[in-house]
Amino acid sequence: MKEKIGAGNTAEIYLWNDKEIVKLFHDSIHESLIEREFLASQEIQNLGLPVPKVGGKISYQNRTGIIYEKIDGVTLTELLAKDPLHVGKEAKRFAELHFQIHSRKSSAFSDICETLISHVNFCSRFTSEQKEKIATYIATLPTDQAVCHMDFHPDNILISEQGPIVIDWMTAGFGNPFADVARTVIILEHAHLPASIPEPVKQGIMALRHAFCEEYVNEYLTLSKGTWKDIELWFLPIMAARLIEGIPEGEKHDLYKQVISFL
Template identity: 40%
Template sequence: MVGQHIGSGKTADVYIWEAGNVLKLFKQEVPSFLVDQEYLAHEAVMGANLPVPRTFGKVESEGRLGIVYERVDGTSLIERLIHQPEAVTQLANEFAALHRRVHQAKAEKLPGLQSILKRNLHVAEPLTADEKQAVATYIDQLPVQDQLCHMDFHPDNILYTAGGPVILDWMTAVSGNALADVARTIVILKYASLPPNLPEPVKEGVIAIRERFVADYQRAYFAEEEERESEMEAWFLPIMAARLCEGVPSDEKERLVLEIRNRLQA
């Protein structure tokens, strides 16, 4: 039986479930294939010995699909950044190390990155048909790999528990090039809109912390392979274009479209 509601996200609500577990109950507009994709991805990730909650099967409740997860308690990385801004470099280093650990795993059984990017690109508004075709052709020229990519790796999906950090929300996980996953993280952090009602001094402080965090994360991730940083930048164009289908706020969409068109014209 569904218990107390304890959280909500863009795609799902989270409730207390039996045996001390939690139920991630997806919103009705989420297609069933995405729920299946998250479940299969999580099964693959558990086999890679990564710090993730265990899964205990899929269920249906109140006409909605859900996945039962092990309950993990802690504070998100975003909360730590808010309350410990002086620790931004240390937290960025830990974030980068955790991301590199993800990329050490193989993911042959997950959907391929390039095919997912093209699927999302198909409904990326307001790009024109010619612009979409140009980005699709560009995607075909990028190197194919079979590394595990989370593709939504940001501070709100990292939970610090008593046993260490845990990685949440694997719905978008794919098999692909790790550099695309890094590019995706940078795009999310750099372009994500802030709540419009934030007081200006608070907004300025958040932007400063975010910029420092992104710079420190990028430096830490490529500390031992500086030459790969320029290779990663090649992924910004398709990552930005594919993100347009995600219902991002209008101001964020405008910034992304401007950058996409600048890159297409370069």
């Protein structure tokens, strides 16, 4: 194993050799989640989507890792930070990529509705009555078997010579594609920025994210022939389920208020 080249909430990334990297998961990540990402990566590769080729699993100093093809490139976030004038063009490409993913059907993953209900039930902020109300609402939503990434945002898109490559499939599932779009919208519009960033810079980033989100939604709805209502239907369960994630407390507070207003 060579030098460390990146880190995230679930894992650290190291060079494995000249053509591969290893995603080495933190001790806190349950083995079942790692196995889920491994199997999801294999399935996505078999479906012909633009993803890094997946190798095997390894154990290193009591930690589990997955070997992936090394992709040379930058994240879409980094690309936009360097050249924000291309936000419209990149947002359209982002929408096209998301629509391409949703064109694939598979039941090899978890049902996203079942996952949402499980996450809501695990959240201590809700009463039993509120959990039941949310589960009842989810049961009324339209179903599908489209492949859904469920964490589709610019940090998970690598821009390479081969084009955009989608990474981090740990949360992949199958279901209604507008649920996946709704989660992307919620991340783009509601994710809090680090407190260390100066306020003027924050305002600039938020304006860029809003412009990107608006262009992305417009393009996706054109491609899918959907409506804003199709996306909006999923805000309640997606926001509620997000409350168990490792996001800032201020962001959780804002999402919780939104969920209660929906109920």
